Amino acid sequence: MRMGLRLGVLLLFLILLGVLAVLNRNFLTYPHTLYLGFATYRNMPMGLLLLLLMLIPMLVFYFWAGLTRLRAEADTARLLRDMESLRASLDAQEGSRFAQLQSYLDGRLNTIEQQALGPGHSASQAELSALRQRVDSLQDDLGLQLAQMDDYLKRRLG
Known part of the structure; x- marks a missing residue:
C-alpha cells in the first residue's frame, strides 16, 4: 500500500510538471544566458x-x-525472528518446568x-482414585491453558 501511495504522489507531481511544461513551453524554451562563474x-x-x-x-x-521502508521491514523481520526464537526458548523452559x-x-x-496406606490409616481406594482423577484433571486443565496461551502468542506475533 505504501509503495502505491508513494508512486501515486510521484506520478501526480510528474503529471503536474508535464502539464506546466506543455502550457508554458514558449517560456520554458526561451533562450537565456547562463553564468556559472567559470563558464558562460x-x-x-x-x-x-x-x-x-x-x-x-x-x-x-x-x-x-523506498530505502527507509525497506530498512523498517528488515528491522521488523529481525525482531520477529528474535521473538520467535525467544518464544521457542520459553516453550522449552516451560516444558521442563511442567515436567x-x-x-x-x-x-x-x-x-x-x-x-x-500406612499403619493406623485406612484410606479407601475410592478416595485415592478420586485424588488421582483430580490431579489428572488439573494436569489436563493446565495443558489446555498453556496451549491456549501458545495459540494466542502465535496469533499476536504472526
Missing part, C-alpha cells in the same frame, strides 16, 4: 533546465523513502498414598 552558456532554455533540476530531488526523495511439576506432584501423591 548562451541561448540556454533556463525554464526547461530548472524543470529538469526539480525532477532530480523528487526522484531522490522517492528512492530515499518438574509433574514429577513433584507424582512424588507428593506417592507420599500421600504411602501415608494413607
Whole structure:
C-alpha cells in the first residue's frame, strides 16, 4: 500500500510538471544566458533546465523513502525472528518446568498414598482414585491453558 501511495504522489507531481511544461513551453524554451562563474552558456532554455533540476530531488526523495521502508521491514523481520526464537526458548523452559511439576506432584501423591496406606490409616481406594482423577484433571486443565496461551502468542506475533 505504501509503495502505491508513494508512486501515486510521484506520478501526480510528474503529471503536474508535464502539464506546466506543455502550457508554458514558449517560456520554458526561451533562450537565456547562463553564468556559472567559470563558464558562460548562451541561448540556454533556463525554464526547461530548472524543470529538469526539480525532477532530480523528487526522484531522490522517492528512492530515499523506498530505502527507509525497506530498512523498517528488515528491522521488523529481525525482531520477529528474535521473538520467535525467544518464544521457542520459553516453550522449552516451560516444558521442563511442567515436567518438574509433574514429577513433584507424582512424588507428593506417592507420599500421600504411602501415608494413607500406612499403619493406623485406612484410606479407601475410592478416595485415592478420586485424588488421582483430580490431579489428572488439573494436569489436563493446565495443558489446555498453556496451549491456549501458545495459540494466542502465535496469533499476536504472526
